Amino acid sequence: MRVPRLVVPAPVRALLWIAGYLLLAGAPLVALLVNPGLPGNGLVWDFAVALGFGALALMATMFVLTARFRRLTAPFGIDAIYFFHRQIAYVIALMVLLHPLLLLAEEPLLVEYLKPSAPPYMLAGVVSFAALAALVASSVARRALHLHYDLWRRVHVACAVLAVGAAAAHILGVNYHASTAGTRWLWYGLPLACGLLFAYVRIVKPALALRRPYRITRVVPERGRARTLRVQPDGHPGLRFSAGQFAWLSWRSSPFAMREHPFSISSSAEHTDAIEFTIKELGDFTTALSAARTGERVYVDGPYGSFCTDRVPAPGYVFVAGGIGIAPMLSLLRTLADRGDRRPLHLVYAYKDLDSLTGGEEIDRLRARLNLGVTLVLSQPPDGWEGERGWLSRAIFERALPPERRPFHYFLCGPGPMLALAERELRALGVPLGHIHIEIFDLV
Amino acid sequence: MRAMIARLLAAGTALLLASLAWLFALLRNP
Numbered sequence: 001m002r003v004p005r006l007v008v009p010a011p012v013r014a015l016l017w018i019a020g021y022l023l024l025a026g027a028p029l030v031a032l033l034v035n036p037g038l039p040g041n042g043l044v045w046d047f048a049v050a051l052g053f054g055a056l057a058l059m060a061t062m063f064v065l066t067a068r069f070r071r072l073t074a075p076f077g078i079d080a081i082y083f084f085h086r087q088i089a090y091v092i093a094l095m096v097l098l099h100p101l102l103l104l105a106e107e108p109l110l111v112e113y114l115k116p117s118a119p120p121y122m123l124a125g126v127v128s129f130a131a132l133a134a135l136v137a138s139s140v141a142r143r144a145l146h147l148h149y150d151l152w153r154r155v156h157v158a159c160a161v162l163a164v165g166a167a168a169a170h171i172l173g174v175n176y177h178a179s180t181a182g183t184r185w186l187w188y189g190l191p192l193a194c195g196l197l198f199a200y201v202r203i204v205k206p207a208l209a210l211r212r213p214y215r216i217t218r219v220v221p222e223r224g225r226a227r228t229l230r231v232q233p234d235g236h237p238g239l240r241f242s243a244g245q246f247a248w249l250s251w252r253s254s255p256f257a258m259r260e261h262p263f264s265i266s267s268s269a270e271h272t273d274a275i276e277f278t279i280k281e282l283g284d285f286t287t288a289l290s291a292a293r294t295g296e297r298v299y300v301d302g303p304y305g306s307f308c309t310d311r312v313p314a315p316g317y318v319f320v321a322g323g324i325g326i327a328p329m330l331s332l333l334r335t336l337a338d339r340g341d342r343r344p345l346h347l348v349y350a351y352k353d354l355d356s357l358t359g360g361e362e363i364d365r366l367r368a369r370l371n372l373g374v375t376l377v378l379s380q381p382p383d384g385w386e387g388e389r390g391w392l393s394r395a396i397f398e399r400a401l402p403p404e405r406r407p408f409h410y411f412l413c414g415p416g417p418m419l420a421l422a423e424r425e426l427r428a429l430g431v432p433l434g435h436i437h438i439e440i441f442d443l444v
Numbered sequence: 445m446r447a448m449i450a451r452l453l454a455a456g457t458a459l460l461l462a463s464l465a466w467l468f469a470l471l472r473n474p
Contacts, residue, residue: 021457029461041472042473046469050465053468054464080450083450084454438446440447
């Protein structure tokens with residue numbers, strides 16, 4: 001007898017994951033609460049100590065958040081998970097900052113314990129603090145520091161491992177709230193769990209990827225310093241994706257090397273024999289990618305992301321793209337075209353000029369296959385241009401969008417400032433927040 | 445929308461941990 005599979009709706013799954021996260025983050029402090037124990041050292045002192053414990057618990061959850069577990073990330077979209085990861089980093093930074101400050105306020109003599117002559121477990125605390133400070137600073141100011149993305153990632157991972165390891169060594173060394181068997185396993189267990197997750201992400205997953213290589217089977221130059229790479233699975237069935245999703249691509253490096261970069265898939269989800277990525281030359285990696293040749297091996301980690309029309313059924317859709325933000329839109333439009341979808345669609349495409357418009361010809365072809373309206377908004381229009389120009393605005397949306405747009409859903413992808421502007425103008429037009437979908441692509 | 449929820453959740457997490465930390469301190473210092 002077949003047992004019917006239990007299908008849990010996405011919002012319920014999301015709530016369950018959130019509850020699980022809060023449980024995981026709070027568990028160490030709850031374990032300390034129920035562990036009968038040691039005498040108190042004053043309200044502020046113990047609060048400061050507990051902030052340190054809480055910070056380590058949150059640091060440990062970061063290893064789960066960034067392990068790219070597809071089941072965990074799917075209900076939210078992995079971009080939202082990374083965004084949350086950044087927000088939690090600020091919470092940890094605050095807690096880790098308050099921890100020594102409050103302790104020093106209670107006992108100024110503690111400053112002696114911050115000198116090089118201090119016992120090793122105190123130095124471990126200082127090392128953890130410094131690693132966390134370096135981690136946050138290098139992430140917030142990566143571009144200002146001109147830190148190469150690949151180097152930044154290595155620094156990031158090294159600092160994260162150091163911060164957790166040193167913090168656990170600090171707690172175990174102080175040996176006050178780690179002196180009973182019940183609490184000691186906690187401070188061994190947390191870094192151990194982080195170590196296992198780290199091994200999974202950095203060793204097991206790359207080893208699995210090695211067995212699932214892809215080959216570049218076509219490189220198509222596109223207008224606007226972009227190119228489309230077509231990749232096909234080499235000796236395995238490949239991956240199934242939803243239109244609008246993205247994947248991490250490793251090119252000319254092993255999956256172990258941590259030199260992968262995220263790119264939107266631009267091909268139709270109805271064709272699973274190959275995947276295409278339309279990539280613009282914007283940084284070191286994307287510029288180097290201009291040397292990519294047919295036959296080269298690449299590795300693909302994906303699909304990820306929730307930028308999918310399939311997730312939000314609606315009588316019509318509006319796509320707002322800026323620059324290379326057109327890539328996921330091409331995937332969405334191609335997929336809808338392949339399905340023979342006749343719902344009203346509208347693409348508002350903000351770009352610099354007409355001559356270098358990426359995907360222009362493909363959009364024309366898609367117009368013939370779909371019920372698709374297109375509005376180009378050029379910041380540097382050619383002479384005699386009678387279309388829209390300048391920045392996206394409420395007035396442009398009002399002119400561009402069909403009158404029956406009220407129940408439509410809106411998908412926005414492009415540079416950060418453009419997204420903020422487009423969202424504000426659409427909100428001013430009365431579009432409900434729940435109808436606006438944005439890929440939070442600006443990771444660091 | 446999702447960014448707003450993520451921010452709210454991060455704030456909620458901070459509040460939860462701060463409350464637990466305070467409770468920890470209170471229980472040890474009645």
